Amino acid sequence: MNAVQPIEQLDVKSQVSAEEWQTRVDLAACYRLIAMYGWDDVVFTHVSAKIPGTEHFLINPYGMMFEEITASSLVKIDLQGNKLMDSPYDINPAGFTIHSAVHEVRHDAGCVMHTHTNAGVGVSAQKNGILPISQQSIFVLSSLSYHDYEGVALNDEEKARLQADLGNTNNMMLRNHGLMTCGKSVSDAFLTMYTFQRCCEIQIAAQSGGSELIPIPQAVLDGAKESMRKVTRGAGSGVAWPALIRKLQRVSPGFDQ
Template sequence: MADIDAEQELRKDLAAAYRLMDLEGWSDMIFTHISARMPDEANRFLLNSYGLLPEEVCASNLVMVDVQGENADNSPASVNPAGFTIHSALHMARHDAHCVMHTHTMAGMAVSGLAEGLLPLNQTSMEFFNRVAYYDYQGIPLECDEREAIVAAMGDKNSMILRNHGLLTVGRTVAEAFYRMYYLNKACEIQVEMMQTGGKLLIPADHICEHVAQQASNPRYMAQSVDLIWQAMLRKLDRIDPAYRS
C-alpha cells in the first residue's frame, strides 16, 4: 500500500508541475516536458502523454516508461521522443535527479542563444553563479546515443542551459526542480529586460556573486523555501482547478 501511495503522490506532484508550467506561461504547446522517476524504481519514470497540452495533464494520464522508451504500464499512449532522450539520460546517470524539467520559454531561449550565457546581473541571477551547465546544440535530440553527451555536459550541476534550445533543471523532488526552473527562468527574464535598455550592464565582483550563490544554496534555507513555495503553489492550483489530482 505504501508504494501505491508514494506513486499516487508522485503523480499528483508531477501533474501539478505541468499545470503550473501552463499558468506561468512556460508552455510550448505539446513540446515541453517534465519527468519523475518512479519511487524505488531506478529504470522507470513518468512523462506526459505525447500530444497533451500541459493544462490537460492529470495524475492518471501520465505515462510510465522504462529507459528504452517502452511503455511500462500497458498504456497505448506514447511520449515525446526528444523528451525521452533528455530525461532518460539524466534519470539513468544521476541518482539525485528524481525529477527533470525542460522548458522552451522566451527568455530561456533568448539567453540560450547568447555567447556569454547567463550573467550575474541580479540577486536572483547570482544564485546560479558558476552553477549552470551548458550543452552545445547538436540538433533535435532524437537519438539515444546523445544521452552520454548530455550527462557529461550536466556533470554534478542541477541547472543547465541547452544552447540555442532552452532551459533544464533537476531536483530530488518535483518541487525542487520546479523551484530551480522558476528562478532560472526569472534570471533569464531579468537579463533580457536589462539588455533591452541598452544601458551598461553592472556585474558585481566574483566574490560577491559566489557569496550570494552559497547563501541561496544553504541546505536549510533551500529546503524551507522549496517546501513553502510548493505548498503555496498547490493551494493556488486547488483554488483554480483541482482536476490535476484526478
C-alpha cells in the first residue's frame, strides 16, 4: 500500500487534549487497518471512538477513502450529530444513526466498528447465523447478538430496537447487512472484528466444501472467555495492537498526522 498524504492538513492537535489526540491517532490507525485488510466498502462503512471523559465521539469524514484518513481529519460530533469542531467534511447519516444509538446506551463502548465485507454480509444472510464450527467461532459466540434488517439505517425509530438487540454483547450480526463490534478501546473493537471476520470467512469456506460440518461441544463454547484471557496472558488486544501500529508505520505512514 502506498503512503497517502492527507487531503488537507488541519490544525487540530494544538486544539485538543492529549487524550483526544491519542484517540484520534488510534481511530485513524483503525481506518487504515480496515483498508489494509480489504474490509472497506469504498466510503460506506464507519468506525467511531468516544473521546475519554465525554459523551462526544469521532467518526470518519464522509467521502474520504479509509487509507486517506488521518487523526486530524476525523470529525468530532455529539449524540445529536452536531459538529463540535470546524471541519470541511460531512458525516455518513447511516453511520450516525448506528453509532449514536450504541454510544447512547453502551457507556463501556469506547469504540464501535461496522463493516460490509463479503463474508460478513454472506453469513448475515444465513438463517442460522454463526455456526460453532471453528476456534474463532467460540469467541464470537461468547458475546453475540443479532439485529434484523430494516433498510438503510436512516430511521431514528430503529435505534431503540438496535439498542435492545445489542444488550451487553460485543459482537452484533446485522442481518442482511454486515458485522458490528464494540470494545472498551479502538484496539479492542478492531481485534474483536478481526476474529468476527475470520469466523465468517472460515464458515463460508467450510460450507463451500459441501461436507457435513462438525459442531464444537457446548462445554468448549462455555470456556471461551477464560481461554481468551489465557492465550493473551491477560493483555487482550494489547498483545497485537502495538505490532499492527508498527506495520502501519511501514506500509501506510501519515495516519498520525
